[in-house]
Amino acid sequence: MNQDLKQSTDGELLQLSRSGDVAAFGELVRRYESKVAATVRGMLGNNEGADDIAQETFIRFYNALDRFREEAAVGTYVTRIAINLSLNELRRRKRRRILFKPLDPGDDVEEPSAAGDFEHFDKKEIVQYALEKLDPKFRAVVTLRLIEGYTTEETASILGVPVGTVLSRLLRAQKKLRTILNTYMEGS
Protein backbone atom coordinates (compact mmCIF):
# COMPACT_ATOMS: atom_id res chain seq x y z
CA MET A 1 0.00 0.00 0.00
CA ASN A 2 2.76 2.43 1.03
CA GLN A 3 4.69 1.42 -2.04
CA ASP A 4 1.61 2.27 -4.14
CA LEU A 5 1.44 5.71 -2.57
CA LYS A 6 5.12 6.33 -3.24
CA GLN A 7 4.53 5.66 -6.92
CA SER A 8 1.39 7.78 -7.14
CA THR A 9 1.43 11.17 -8.82
CA ASP A 10 0.72 14.35 -6.87
CA GLY A 11 -2.71 14.55 -8.52
CA GLU A 12 -3.63 11.04 -7.37
CA LEU A 13 -2.41 11.75 -3.84
CA LEU A 14 -4.42 14.96 -3.75
CA GLN A 15 -7.55 13.14 -4.84
CA LEU A 16 -7.05 10.45 -2.18
CA SER A 17 -6.33 13.09 0.47
CA ARG A 18 -9.51 14.97 -0.41
CA SER A 19 -11.50 11.79 0.05
CA GLY A 20 -10.06 11.42 3.57
CA ASP A 21 -7.04 9.17 2.98
CA VAL A 22 -4.66 10.50 5.63
CA ALA A 23 -1.83 8.20 4.53
CA ALA A 24 -1.94 9.77 1.06
CA PHE A 25 -1.54 13.21 2.59
CA GLY A 26 1.34 11.83 4.68
CA GLU A 27 3.07 10.86 1.45
CA LEU A 28 2.62 14.43 0.15
CA VAL A 29 4.16 15.73 3.39
CA ARG A 30 7.18 13.44 2.96
CA ARG A 31 7.50 14.44 -0.69
CA TYR A 32 7.56 18.21 -0.02
CA GLU A 33 9.15 18.26 3.44
CA SER A 34 12.60 19.17 2.09
CA LYS A 35 11.23 22.00 -0.03
CA VAL A 36 9.38 23.49 2.93
CA ALA A 37 12.45 22.92 5.14
CA ALA A 38 14.64 24.94 2.76
CA THR A 39 12.10 27.76 2.72
CA VAL A 40 11.42 28.06 6.45
CA ARG A 41 15.03 27.51 7.51
CA GLY A 42 16.18 30.07 4.92
CA MET A 43 13.63 32.55 6.24
CA LEU A 44 13.76 31.84 9.97
CA GLY A 45 17.13 30.22 10.54
CA ASN A 46 17.90 27.03 12.35
CA ASN A 47 15.59 27.08 15.32
CA GLU A 48 12.60 25.35 16.87
CA GLY A 49 10.20 27.96 15.49
CA ALA A 50 11.08 26.90 11.95
CA ASP A 51 9.86 23.36 12.60
CA ASP A 52 6.53 24.69 13.95
CA ILE A 53 6.05 26.91 10.91
CA ALA A 54 6.79 23.95 8.62
CA GLN A 55 4.14 21.89 10.43
CA GLU A 56 1.67 24.75 10.21
CA THR A 57 2.38 25.00 6.47
CA PHE A 58 1.17 21.45 5.90
CA ILE A 59 -1.80 21.87 8.26
CA ARG A 60 -2.90 24.92 6.25
CA PHE A 61 -2.35 23.01 3.03
CA TYR A 62 -4.50 20.15 4.32
CA ASN A 63 -7.27 22.56 5.31
CA ALA A 64 -7.08 24.19 1.86
CA LEU A 65 -7.16 20.94 -0.13
CA ASP A 66 -10.71 21.54 -1.37
CA ARG A 67 -9.83 25.04 -2.52
CA PHE A 68 -6.56 24.01 -4.21
CA ARG A 69 -7.41 23.83 -7.92
CA GLU A 70 -3.99 22.58 -9.05
CA GLU A 71 -3.33 25.66 -11.18
CA ALA A 72 0.06 25.82 -9.45
CA ALA A 73 2.29 22.85 -8.72
CA VAL A 74 2.00 21.44 -5.19
CA GLY A 75 5.61 22.48 -4.45
CA THR A 76 4.97 26.08 -5.48
CA TYR A 77 1.72 26.19 -3.50
CA VAL A 78 3.25 24.89 -0.25
CA THR A 79 6.24 27.19 -0.72
CA ARG A 80 3.86 30.14 -1.01
CA ILE A 81 2.15 29.12 2.25
CA ALA A 82 5.54 28.61 3.94
CA ILE A 83 6.79 32.04 2.82
CA ASN A 84 3.63 33.80 4.03
CA LEU A 85 3.72 32.04 7.40
CA SER A 86 7.44 32.78 7.75
CA LEU A 87 6.90 36.48 7.00
CA ASN A 88 4.09 36.56 9.61
CA GLU A 89 6.36 34.83 12.12
CA LEU A 90 9.15 37.35 11.47
CA ARG A 91 6.70 40.21 12.01
CA ARG A 92 5.51 38.56 15.24
CA ARG A 93 9.11 38.13 16.45
CA LYS A 94 9.89 41.75 15.64
CA ARG A 95 6.86 42.92 17.65
CA ARG A 96 7.87 40.67 20.54
CA ARG A 97 11.46 41.90 20.40
CA ILE A 98 10.26 45.50 20.64
CA LEU A 99 7.95 44.72 23.57
CA PHE A 100 10.14 42.33 25.56
CA LYS A 101 13.66 43.20 24.52
CA PRO A 102 15.23 43.14 27.98
CA LEU A 103 13.43 39.93 28.97
CA ASP A 104 13.60 37.81 25.84
CA PRO A 105 17.03 37.57 24.24
CA GLY A 106 16.16 34.12 22.86
CA ASP A 107 15.42 35.21 19.31
CA ASP A 108 18.65 37.11 18.84
CA VAL A 109 21.09 35.67 16.38
CA GLU A 110 24.53 34.92 17.73
CA GLU A 111 26.74 37.49 16.13
CA PRO A 112 30.21 36.59 14.93
CA SER A 113 32.66 39.25 16.03
CA ALA A 114 34.31 41.12 13.19
CA ALA A 115 37.39 41.61 15.35
CA GLY A 116 38.56 38.05 14.75
CA ASP A 117 36.55 35.90 17.14
CA PHE A 118 35.04 34.00 14.24
CA GLU A 119 37.17 30.86 14.27
CA HIS A 120 34.34 28.82 15.71
CA PHE A 121 31.96 29.96 12.99
CA ASP A 122 32.31 28.12 9.70
CA LYS A 123 31.50 29.75 6.37
CA LYS A 124 28.02 28.26 6.37
CA GLU A 125 27.19 29.86 9.71
CA ILE A 126 28.48 33.24 8.58
CA VAL A 127 26.38 33.07 5.41
CA GLN A 128 23.35 32.07 7.51
CA TYR A 129 24.02 34.99 9.84
CA ALA A 130 24.28 37.39 6.88
CA LEU A 131 21.01 36.02 5.51
CA GLU A 132 19.26 36.58 8.82
CA LYS A 133 20.46 40.17 8.83
CA LEU A 134 18.50 40.91 5.65
CA ASP A 135 15.12 42.57 5.74
CA PRO A 136 12.41 39.82 5.41
CA LYS A 137 11.25 40.90 1.95
CA PHE A 138 14.83 40.68 0.63
CA ARG A 139 15.41 37.43 2.50
CA ALA A 140 12.35 35.92 0.83
CA VAL A 141 13.72 36.75 -2.64
CA VAL A 142 17.18 35.38 -1.81
CA THR A 143 15.72 32.19 -0.30
CA LEU A 144 13.48 31.46 -3.25
CA ARG A 145 15.74 32.63 -6.06
CA LEU A 146 19.23 31.73 -4.87
CA ILE A 147 18.77 28.90 -2.37
CA GLU A 148 15.77 27.06 -3.77
CA GLY A 149 16.54 27.89 -7.38
CA TYR A 150 13.14 29.18 -8.47
CA THR A 151 13.28 31.33 -11.60
CA THR A 152 12.68 35.07 -11.36
CA GLU A 153 9.14 34.62 -12.76
CA GLU A 154 8.32 31.84 -10.28
CA THR A 155 9.71 33.89 -7.41
CA ALA A 156 7.58 36.86 -8.50
CA SER A 157 4.50 34.63 -8.70
CA ILE A 158 5.07 33.10 -5.23
CA LEU A 159 5.62 36.50 -3.62
CA GLY A 160 2.89 38.22 -5.63
CA VAL A 161 5.17 41.02 -6.85
CA PRO A 162 6.29 42.11 -10.35
CA VAL A 163 9.38 40.54 -11.92
CA GLY A 164 11.15 43.94 -11.85
CA THR A 165 10.67 44.10 -8.09
CA VAL A 166 12.26 40.66 -7.68
CA LEU A 167 15.27 41.75 -9.74
CA SER A 168 15.76 45.00 -7.86
CA ARG A 169 15.36 43.30 -4.46
CA LEU A 170 17.85 40.66 -5.56
CA LEU A 171 20.42 43.30 -6.48
CA ARG A 172 19.96 45.19 -3.22
CA ALA A 173 20.10 41.98 -1.19
CA GLN A 174 23.27 40.97 -3.02
CA LYS A 175 24.92 44.30 -2.13
CA LYS A 176 23.95 43.99 1.52
CA LEU A 177 25.10 40.35 1.70
CA ARG A 178 28.40 41.29 0.09
CA THR A 179 28.96 44.00 2.69
CA ILE A 180 28.21 41.67 5.61
CA LEU A 181 30.19 38.74 4.21
CA ASN A 182 33.21 40.91 3.42
CA THR A 183 33.24 42.13 7.01
CA TYR A 184 33.35 38.63 8.46
CA MET A 185 35.19 36.63 5.83
CA GLU A 186 38.12 38.89 5.05
CA GLY A 187 39.72 38.09 8.35
CA SER A 188 39.01 34.37 8.34
Place this chain on the structure above:
Amino acid sequence: MNRSFTNLLLRSLDVPLPEKDRRTLEEALRNSPELRAAHTEFMDLRSALRSTGHESLNPFFAERVMERLRHPRVSIEEFYLSVFRFIAAAAAVVVIVCGAYNLSRADALGFDSVFGFHHPTFQQVLTLEAPFE
Protein backbone atom coordinates in the same frame (compact mmCIF):
# COMPACT_ATOMS: atom_id res chain seq x y z
CA MET B 1 27.32 49.58 -14.35
CA ASN B 2 24.32 49.61 -16.68
CA ARG B 3 21.22 48.42 -14.84
CA SER B 4 19.71 46.76 -17.91
CA PHE B 5 22.86 44.65 -18.37
CA THR B 6 22.69 43.63 -14.72
CA ASN B 7 19.06 42.61 -15.12
CA LEU B 8 19.96 40.72 -18.28
CA LEU B 9 22.71 38.96 -16.36
CA LEU B 10 20.27 37.89 -13.64
CA ARG B 11 17.73 36.74 -16.21
CA SER B 12 20.38 34.70 -18.03
CA LEU B 13 20.71 32.57 -14.90
CA ASP B 14 17.02 31.58 -15.11
CA VAL B 15 16.50 30.49 -18.67
CA PRO B 16 18.38 30.64 -21.96
CA LEU B 17 18.05 34.20 -23.25
CA PRO B 18 16.70 34.98 -26.71
CA GLU B 19 19.47 35.14 -29.30
CA LYS B 20 19.52 38.95 -29.47
CA ASP B 21 19.70 39.37 -25.68
CA ARG B 22 22.34 36.67 -25.39
CA ARG B 23 24.60 38.46 -27.88
CA THR B 24 24.06 41.80 -26.13
CA LEU B 25 25.03 40.26 -22.81
CA GLU B 26 28.08 38.47 -24.20
CA GLU B 27 29.32 41.69 -25.72
CA ALA B 28 28.68 43.60 -22.51
CA LEU B 29 30.58 40.93 -20.53
CA ARG B 30 33.52 41.17 -22.95
CA ASN B 31 33.68 44.95 -22.68
CA SER B 32 32.95 45.47 -19.01
CA PRO B 33 35.29 44.09 -16.34
CA GLU B 34 32.80 45.44 -13.80
CA LEU B 35 30.00 43.30 -15.21
CA ARG B 36 32.31 40.26 -15.32
CA ALA B 37 33.16 40.83 -11.67
CA ALA B 38 29.47 41.15 -10.83
CA HIS B 39 28.81 37.85 -12.62
CA THR B 40 31.55 36.05 -10.70
CA GLU B 41 30.42 37.56 -7.44
CA PHE B 42 26.83 36.55 -8.05
CA MET B 43 27.83 32.96 -8.84
CA ASP B 44 30.01 32.82 -5.69
CA LEU B 45 27.21 34.18 -3.58
CA ARG B 46 24.74 31.71 -5.02
CA SER B 47 26.98 28.74 -4.28
CA ALA B 48 27.67 30.04 -0.75
CA LEU B 49 23.95 30.44 -0.12
CA ARG B 50 23.14 27.02 -1.55
CA SER B 51 25.66 25.51 0.84
CA THR B 52 23.47 26.76 3.70
CA GLY B 53 20.42 24.97 2.26
CA HIS B 54 18.68 22.92 4.94
CA GLU B 55 16.74 20.09 3.44
CA SER B 56 15.49 18.43 6.56
CA LEU B 57 13.47 19.28 9.61
CA ASN B 58 13.52 17.60 13.00
CA PRO B 59 13.15 13.78 12.93
CA PHE B 60 9.72 12.23 12.34
CA PHE B 61 8.43 15.45 10.85
CA ALA B 62 5.72 13.83 8.72
CA GLU B 63 4.54 11.73 11.68
CA ARG B 64 4.24 14.87 13.83
CA VAL B 65 2.21 16.64 11.14
CA MET B 66 -0.13 13.65 10.86
CA GLU B 67 -0.49 13.59 14.65
CA ARG B 68 -1.49 17.26 14.62
CA LEU B 69 -4.04 16.55 11.93
CA ARG B 70 -5.57 13.74 14.01
CA HIS B 71 -5.50 15.77 17.24
CA PRO B 72 -5.59 19.48 16.41
CA ARG B 73 -4.05 21.57 19.17
CA VAL B 74 -5.33 24.94 20.26
CA SER B 75 -2.63 27.59 20.49
CA ILE B 76 -2.52 29.85 23.53
CA GLU B 77 -3.47 32.83 21.33
CA GLU B 78 -6.55 31.02 20.02
CA PHE B 79 -7.46 30.06 23.60
CA TYR B 80 -7.23 33.68 24.82
CA LEU B 81 -9.17 34.86 21.78
CA SER B 82 -12.02 32.43 22.46
CA VAL B 83 -12.11 33.44 26.17
CA PHE B 84 -12.12 37.11 25.17
CA ARG B 85 -14.98 36.53 22.71
CA PHE B 86 -17.00 34.76 25.41
CA ILE B 87 -16.45 37.58 27.93
CA ALA B 88 -17.23 40.25 25.32
CA ALA B 89 -20.49 38.48 24.34
CA ALA B 90 -21.51 38.05 28.01
CA ALA B 91 -20.75 41.74 28.72
CA ALA B 92 -22.84 42.80 25.72
CA VAL B 93 -25.79 40.71 27.00
CA VAL B 94 -25.48 42.27 30.49
CA VAL B 95 -25.42 45.80 29.00
CA ILE B 96 -28.53 45.08 26.91
CA VAL B 97 -30.45 43.55 29.86
CA CYS B 98 -29.53 46.44 32.20
CA GLY B 99 -30.41 48.99 29.50
CA ALA B 100 -33.81 47.35 28.95
CA TYR B 101 -34.45 47.30 32.70
CA ASN B 102 -33.52 51.00 33.03
CA LEU B 103 -35.72 51.89 30.07
CA SER B 104 -38.69 50.03 31.55
CA ARG B 105 -38.41 52.19 34.72
CA ALA B 106 -37.69 55.48 32.99
CA ASP B 107 -40.21 58.23 32.19
CA ALA B 108 -38.70 59.14 28.84
CA LEU B 109 -36.66 57.47 26.11
CA GLY B 110 -33.05 58.60 25.76
CA PHE B 111 -29.39 57.87 26.33
CA ASP B 112 -29.54 58.93 29.99
CA SER B 113 -32.53 56.67 30.63
CA VAL B 114 -30.80 53.62 29.12
CA PHE B 115 -27.69 54.04 31.28
CA GLY B 116 -29.61 55.23 34.34
CA PHE B 117 -27.89 58.63 34.50
CA HIS B 118 -29.39 61.23 36.81
CA HIS B 119 -28.59 64.91 36.59
CA PRO B 120 -28.38 66.44 40.06
CA THR B 121 -29.76 69.93 40.55
CA PHE B 122 -27.56 72.77 41.80
CA GLN B 123 -29.38 72.61 45.13
CA GLN B 124 -28.70 68.85 45.49
CA VAL B 125 -25.00 69.41 44.79
CA LEU B 126 -24.78 72.16 47.38
CA THR B 127 -26.40 70.02 50.04
CA LEU B 128 -24.41 66.89 48.90
CA GLU B 129 -27.75 65.15 48.53
CA ALA B 130 -27.76 62.04 46.35
CA PRO B 131 -29.86 62.82 43.27
CA PHE B 132 -31.82 59.59 43.43
CA GLU B 133 -32.79 59.76 47.09
